Amino acid sequence: MLPAVSRMAFGALQRRAFSASARDLSKVAVLGAAGGIGQPLSLLLKLNPRVTELALYDIRGGPGVAADISHVNTKSKVTGYEATPSGLASAVKGADVILIPAGVPRKPGMTRDDLFNTNASIVRDLAKACAESAPEANLLIIANPVNSTVPICAEVYKARGVYNPKRLFGVTTLDVVRASRFVSEVKSTDPKDENITVVGGHSGVTIVPLFSQSKHPELSSNAEIINRVQFGGDEVVKAKDGAGSATLSMAMAGARMAESVLRAAQGEKGIVEPTFVDSPLYKDQGIDFFASKVELGPNGVEKILPVGEVNAAEEKLIEACLADLKKNIAKGVSFVESNPGK
Missing domain, CATH: 3.90.110.10 (Lactate dehydrogenase/glycoside hydrolase, family 4, C-terminal)
Structure with a gap:
């Protein structure tokens, strides 16, 4: 159950968004949806009436998280995708917004840079799929270290000739x-x-x-x-x-x-x-x-x-x-x- 403050915040969010017409609602994809950030992020997005379609992908557990969240009584359709290249491509295809929280979390004594080698490869490969199947989507990078993973995405998109600096964001909120x-x-x-x-x-x-x-x-x-x-x-x-x-x-x-x-x-x-x-x-x-x-x-x-x-x-x-x-x-x-x- 969401704490009272979260219910109030998203109640306000819903009141703002319910006035939006059906044509305004959007497909949002979460890559890394079964992780520590991905699960609560996916839940919050399910509560957002602006989201008509929620696509959840992870290397394991994506369909399970999707099945769970799909029972929440809001209108958006939730689909979990298998951890295959075709599953990833389908998850991002047609998305208006793609969020990437995928990666390993920090442990005591670790800096964000200590995460670099593992998370850099993960983000690079996910960015390739996004560049190939959804180059016009707004890409929101959460995976740390953001200072490095955002430039990684930019380089991947540049290599494929689809880089649009207006569509790439590192989430520092x-x-x-x-x-x-x-x-x-x-x-x-x-x-x-x-x-x-x-x-x-x-x-x-x-x-x-x-x-x-x-x-x-x-x-x-x-x-x-x-x-x-x-x-x-x-x-x-x-x-x-x-x-x-x-x-x-x-x-x-x-x-x-x-x-x-x-x-x-x-x-x-x-x-x-x-x-x-x-x-x-x-x-x-x-x-x-x-x-x-x-x-x-x-x-x-x-x-x-x-x-x-x-x-x-x-x-x-x-x-x-x-x-x-x-x-x-x-x-x-x-x-x-x-x-x-x-």
Whole structure:
């Protein structure tokens, strides 16, 4: 049973979306649907009335998860696909949005980069299937390390001549969700009233909260809360004691990002989400991808918003972010060059 807060949140989501006409509803595919993120993500998407068709794929367990979720009393059709090349192709064909949470979770002592070799291969192969069977879909990457897996997808799409930078997103929504929650704990406010801009990437020091642009600019000198936003995932890994990483909160963040992409695709204006995309903001420094606020539209990325004014402390955080981010991106590009796969 969903906790009360989740029921309230998705009740609001449903009330917004029920006004959409049938032609506005969409096919959404989840690749890695039987995993720790994939299962709750698929459940949340089943609760989203904008989703008419939900396609669930995994290397094992996809049809079982689909059978389970299909009993939820919302209108969308749920189909689980077998772990075969044809099953994967069918899962993504005709999809408007594809989410990739597939991959192995972090364990205590592991960084996101420790996951690289395993998850890089998984994401590369899934991206190939998407490029071949659904090149026009909005591709939302959750699999870590996002700073590297998004460039991997870009290289795979480029190799097949179907790369559209407006359709590729790294899901960094959880960083903003965490920032608003952590600030609300410190300030005794409602998290929904906190609007914390977070830029950069999606790991460690590449996560840069810009408190100077919030209602609490004094927090930009608070090293403790900055560190907590940057390394909040470690809290979960430690608390789960080897049993996984952030799955439930990540699923919520992924569902929120998918909802925003769908709303924008269906013509709603002014939809802005933080996301890691092919960005012009720091290309002059050799950094092709960067997370910032992005205005979404029917074609995906509509406008990439500037970072805006930052203070001296945040300038230093951005400098540290850019140094790491450049390496992370290069690692993803280099992986595809050295390991093109079949």
